[in-house]
Amino acid sequence: MGSAIEILLVEDNEGDIILTKKAFEKGKIMNRLHVVKDGEQALDYLFRRNGYENSVRPDMILLDLNMPKMNGQEVLKHIKADEGLKTIPVIILTTSNADEDILKSYKLQASSYIRKPVDFKQFGQVIQTLQDYWFTVVRFPTKD
Amino acid sequence: MLTQSFIDYFLAEKLKTNPDLIRKGRMVVLIFFFLAILMPIMAFSSSFTGDSNDFPFFFAFCLMVAALFIFKKTGLFYLSGHLLGFLVFSLLTPIAYRTGGLYSDDLLWLVMGPVMAFLVGNRWTGILWTLALIGVTTTFYLFEKNSPVSMLQESLILNPDYYFYSLALLFTMLLGILFIYENEKTKLIEAIGDKRNQLKVQNDQLEAMVKERTRSLEQSNAQLKSSNEDLEQFAYVASHDLQEPLRMVGNFVQLLEEEYKEKLDEDGKTYINYAVDGVSRMSLLIEELLQYSRVGKKEEQVSLVDLNELIEQKKSDLGLLINRKNVVVKTATLPSINCIRGQIGILFFNLINNGIKFNKSFKPIIEIGCREEDTHWVFSVKDNGIGIPGAYQKQIFELFKRLHRKEEYSGTGIGLAVCKKIVEQHKGKIWLESEEGEGTTFFFSIFKNLQKEE
Numbered sequence: 353m354g355s356a357i358e359i360l361l362v363e364d365n366e367g368d369i370i371l372t373k374k375a376f377e378k379g380k381i382m383n384r385l386h387v388v389k390d391g392e393q394a395l396d397y398l399f400r401r402n403g404y405e406n407s408v409r410p411d412m413i414l415l416d417l418n419m420p421k422m423n424g425q426e427v428l429k430h431i432k433a434d435e436g437l438k439t440i441p442v443i444i445l446t447t448s449n450a451d452e453d454i455l456k457s458y459k460l461q462a463s464s465y466i467r468k469p470v471d472f473k474q475f476g477q478v479i480q481t482l483q484d485y486w487f488t489v490v491r492f493p494t495k496d
Numbered sequence: 497m498l499t500q501s502f503i504d505y506f507l508a509e510k511l512k513t514n515p516d517l518i519r520k521g522r523m524v525v526l527i528f529f530f531l532a533i534l535m536p537i538m539a540f541s542s543s544f545t546g547d548s549n550d551f552p553f554f555f556a557f558c559l560m561v562a563a564l565f566i567f568k569k570t571g572l573f574y575l576s577g578h579l580l581g582f583l584v585f586s587l588l589t590p591i592a593y594r595t596g597g598l599y600s601d602d603l604l605w606l607v608m609g610p611v612m613a614f615l616v617g618n619r620w621t622g623i624l625w626t627l628a629l630i631g632v633t634t635t636f637y638l639f640e641k642n643s644p645v646s647m648l649q650e651s652l653i654l655n656p657d658y659y660f661y662s663l664a665l666l667f668t669m670l671l672g673i674l675f676i677y678e679n680e681k682t683k684l685i686e687a688i689g690d691k692r693n694q695l696k697v698q699n700d701q702l703e704a705m706v707k708e709r710t711r712s713l714e715q716s717n718a719q720l721k722s723s724n725e726d727l728e729q730f731a732y733v734a735s736h737d738l739q740e741p742l743r744m745v746g747n748f749v750q751l752l753e754e755e756y757k758e759k760l761d762e763d764g765k766t767y768i769n770y771a772v773d774g775v776s777r778m779s780l781l782i783e784e785l786l787q788y789s790r791v792g793k794k795e796e797q798v799s800l801v802d803l804n805e806l807i808e809q810k811k812s813d814l815g816l817l818i819n820r821k822n823v824v825v826k827t828a829t830l831p832s833i834n835c836i837r838g839q840i841g842i843l844f845f846n847l848i849n850n851g852i853k854f855n856k857s858f859k860p861i862i863e864i865g866c867r868e869e870d871t872h873w874v875f876s877v878k879d880n881g882i883g884i885p886g887a888y889q890k891q892i893f894e895l896f897k898r899l900h901r902k903e904e905y906s907g908t909g910i911g912l913a914v915c916k917k918i919v920e921q922h923k924g925k926i927w928l929e930s931e932e933g934e935g936t937t938f939f940f941s942i943f944k945n946l947q948k949e950e
Contacts, residue, residue, distance in 0.1 A: 365740075367743075367744045367747070367748065368743075371747050371751070374751065447736065447739050447740060447743075468743055469743060469746075469747055470739070470742065470743050470746050470747070470775065470776060470779045471746060471747075471750065471772070471776060472746070472747040472750035472751055472754070473750060475747070
């Protein structure tokens with residue numbers, strides 16, 4: 353494997369940021385985790401503006417739903433509306449099964465949903481599975 | 497008709513509209529009418545016969561008429577008027593006879609008494625006046641040795657002027673009866689009108705009352721509904737937001753264990769295990785509470801669901817457990833029914849899961865069956881597990897009701913409460929048959945014609 357995989361984590365909860373980092377650290381695949389803390393920052397990062405002019409295009413976005421200012425759903429809408437960005441897989445982080453169902457009912461074009469961990473060991477496994485799946489099985493659209 | 501024309505003539509326009517005044521006016525008119533006709537006849541008769549014993553009889557008759565018409569039928573004056581008339585009749589008849597002044601025309605007065613009393617008065621006045629008639633005629637019979645009727649006939653033959661006299665009396669009587677008839681008719685019509693008005697007023701009141709009741713019922717219904725929704729919303733938000741801090745506790749305790757392994761002794765690790773166990777149980781509890789509160793929220797619509805496919809999916813969800821405990825799930829061919837797919841999925845999942853969980857047999861067997869009834873589908877989930885003692889068979893559908901310690905069988909006591917709520921959402925019932933040590937069969941019914949719009 354040549355370059356590391358770029359991951360954008362959109363998450364406002366410090367605790368979850370640490371946990372996600374830890375889970376990816378244990379992964380077998382080299383990765384770089386970029387963190388932004390709300391929806392507006394996420395869009396700034398993705399559209400390379402307001403201090404994020406030199407940001408790297410992510411291979412995958414992990415998106416929290418419940419955030420201040422602009423929530424995950426709106427961020428997702430913006431991503432899916434942009435020709436350059438809509439091919440990036442977006443994985444939604446949910447708090448409960450209930451959220452997952454609600455999301456499905458919104459018919460948002462998310463690639464997948466992961467429940468935020470209650471059990472850290474389990475979460476590690478889920479992240480591992482995710483990595484395996486997205487980076488070894490699924491072929492990503494080539495970068496521009 | 498005749499009296500009506502009198503009224504039209506005598507009473508002012510204004511008075512006619514008051515039914516009470518009209519009735520009183522009629523009485524006055526009647527009395528004067530009688531007097532006006534009778535007075536010349538009396539005078540005429542006296543000039544012929546030369547006696548004046550007609551006066552007391554006429555007086556008694558007037559008393560009776562006045563009593564019949566003016567006073568209320570049950571009043572004291574009414575009765576005393578009749579009694580006075582009766583006394584005058586009974587006392588004066590023998591006296592008149594003794595003085596030789598009793599004439600056959602007096603019999604007509606006597607006959608009129610009971611007739612009027614029966615027509616206008618009540619049963620008792622009629623009887624009173626009949627007694628008076630019987631008394632007087634008996635007196636005639638006793639003293640004359642002759643029946644009053646033949647005496648009357650004799651007198652009429654002997655004194656032709658009595659024809660005129662008697663005809664005049666009969667005419668008055670007819671007029672009286674005519675008046676009475678009209679008066680009664682008017683009273684009756686008025687009474688009917690009154691009753692009708694009363695009935696209308698009562699009807700209106702009743703209608704207003706029903707409306708009021710309906711409104712308050714609708715109001716309290718809406719209140720109940722909104723408070724129910726509030727409660728469900730509260731449960732949803734509460735349990736949802738409870739997950740957040742719980743996750744932090746659970747994850748960081750585990751992270752602590754993982755990253756500080758070397759620094760922790762055995763006690764420290766045990767404490768962490770307790771903390772992690774507590775967190776995971778609480779998380780399950782919250783998740784199921786969330787599920788319970790969501791059953792009422794109708795997030796999903798009724799649709800046609802192939803149950804065979806649904807059961808297959810639930811079996812695969814339970815795949816790990818089924819493989820580990822070597823479970824056989826036998827399923828009859830099931831229909832496609834109108835239901836809320838997500839909810840019925842949870843229902844089957846919970847029942848199958850219970851059947852496996854509360855099962856100590858070497859080879860757990862779960863059998864799913866179905867039968868069709870008139871209005872409902874009835875499904876059964878049968879296991880060969882530990883069974884449920886009779887005393888608890890109703891209680892177990894209550895929220896948080898558990899029959900075992902958590903070390904024996906884990907669980908939150910919410911699963912069957914969720915099942916019950918789901919079945920109720922589908923206009924059905926849930927019940928069970930069980931024998932300890934033999935197994936349990938859960939039955940539930942689902943209404944066939946659930947509306948898809950609902």
